[in-house]
Amino acid sequence: MNKKLLVLFMAVLMAVFTAACGSNSAAPATPATDATKAPEAAQTSEEITIKHKLGEAKLKKNPKTVVSFDYGVLDSLDKLGIEVAGVAQSSNIPPYLEKFKDAKYTNVGGLKEPDFEKINAMKPDVIFISGRQEPAYEELNKIAPTIFMGVDNEKYMESFKENMKTLGTIFGKEAQVDEELAKIDESIKKVNEKATASGKNALIVLVNEGKLSAYGPGSRFGMIHKELGFTPVDKDIKVEGHGQSVSFEYIMEKDPDYLFVVDRGVVNKNQDASTSAQQTIENDLVKNTKAFKNGNIIYLDANYWYLSGGGLVSTGSMSEEVMKEVKW
The missing domain is CATH 3.40.50.1980 (Nitrogenase molybdenum iron protein domain)
Incomplete structure (x- = not known):
């Protein structure tokens, strides 16, 4: 009798073991695991x-x-x-x-x-x-x-934003790009409101080894006029890549309220470090202008304005620099 019970017990154990093995081998992959991996694979x-x-x-x-x-x-x-x-x-x-x-x-x-x-x-x-x-x-x-x-200088902000949104699309950073652009828009708006309310005009010049080039609306530095709201002192400046060659007499004649200066020497390895834009600009002729007399000659950071414009950091910094340096 004991022997028969032992055989029956062993038979039951074998049946349970076989059923369990069959159940494991047929089990599907965990849905949560597949759901986690699928988007990653699709993304890459x-x-x-x-x-x-x-x-x-x-x-x-x-x-x-x-x-x-x-x-x-x-x-x-x-x-x-x-x-x-x-x-x-x-x-x-x-x-x-x-x-x-x-x-x-x-x-x-x-x-x-x-x-x-x-x-x-x-x-x-x-x-x-x-x-x-x-x-x-x-x-x-x-x-x-x-x-x-x-960046397309004639439509600076439009092309700048398009470029940034492109980066957002490529790297899946759309939300972060939108957030940064909103901050820059707010900064530019504040400067524009102040510049427009002042009614003052401005001239932008690049200093390069003692020579001067003027830049107007639609130029590489035209953001000062179109986006930041400063009226150009001369609306007929030619839009050229290297600017329109001008003299100190020209600056004195136009007599701008604000004179924005970009010093190419700051980013030019070959230029004598002792030669600065300030030494070049602030001569007897330019000292006759309203810009000089009222302390409104602003030396812009060439690293942003000349070397790296069109970036999330540089564009925001350009606007903030004008807000900080201009005497409103």
């Missing part, structure tokens, strides 16, 4: 097309190996917390982006002289360029999807 493989001034680029979203020749784009990527692999270290990197001089970033050449060999060896996923690299676009685009991110 999603291909997007970006249209820009020079053509269009097809690339995967959230590219990993990023090269930026434009310092405005570089400061934007840094602000958004996006890693950059290659930087144009052979040119003057603005002091506020000094960390990108570190050897952990690949030196991809100068702003006008890309190092194609190094860039090719990096196998980048995307390359960002602007006006200074436009002649090299075709060659760079053979290496990796290359996107032109230069």
Whole structure:
């Protein structure tokens, strides 16, 4: 009797064990795990097309190996917390982006002289360029999807915002971009309201090795007029890349309320450090202007205005600098 009970007991155990094994082998993958992995896989493989001034680029979203020749784009990527692999270290990197001089970033050449060999060896996923690299676009685009991110001076804010939204789309940072743009809009609005209410006019000049160039609406520094609201003292300044060559007599004749000065020497390695824009500008002729007499000659930070305009950091800083430096 005991023997029969033992056999029956063993048979029941075997039946239970077999049923349990069969149940485990047929169980589906946990839905929560699949749901977690699926979006990530879709995100890394999603291909997007970006249209820009020079053509269009097809690339995967959230590219990993990023090269930026434009310092405005570089400061934007840094602000958004996006890693950059290659930087144009052979040119003057603005002091506020000094960390990108570190050897952990690949030196991809100068702003006008890309190092194609190094860039090719990096196998980048995307390359960002602007006006200074436009002649090299075709060659760079053979290496990796290359996107032109230069700002259109005639519609500065429109093209700047478009560029930033493009970065937001590429890296999934749309909300953060919108937040930063809203802050910049608010800063510009405050300056514009004050400038418009003052009714004062302004002239913008670039100083380069003792020579002067004037810039008006639609120029690389035209943001001061169109966006920040300062009336141009001369509406007939020619819109040229290097500005309209002018004299000190011209400044005295136009007699601006405000004189905004950009010193190219600050970002030019070859210029004598002892030669400053202030020494050049504040001569006997210019001292006859309202701008000088009222203490309204503003020396702008060339690192923002000349080297890296068009970035989330630089554009915001440009507006804030004018608000701070102008005597309202």
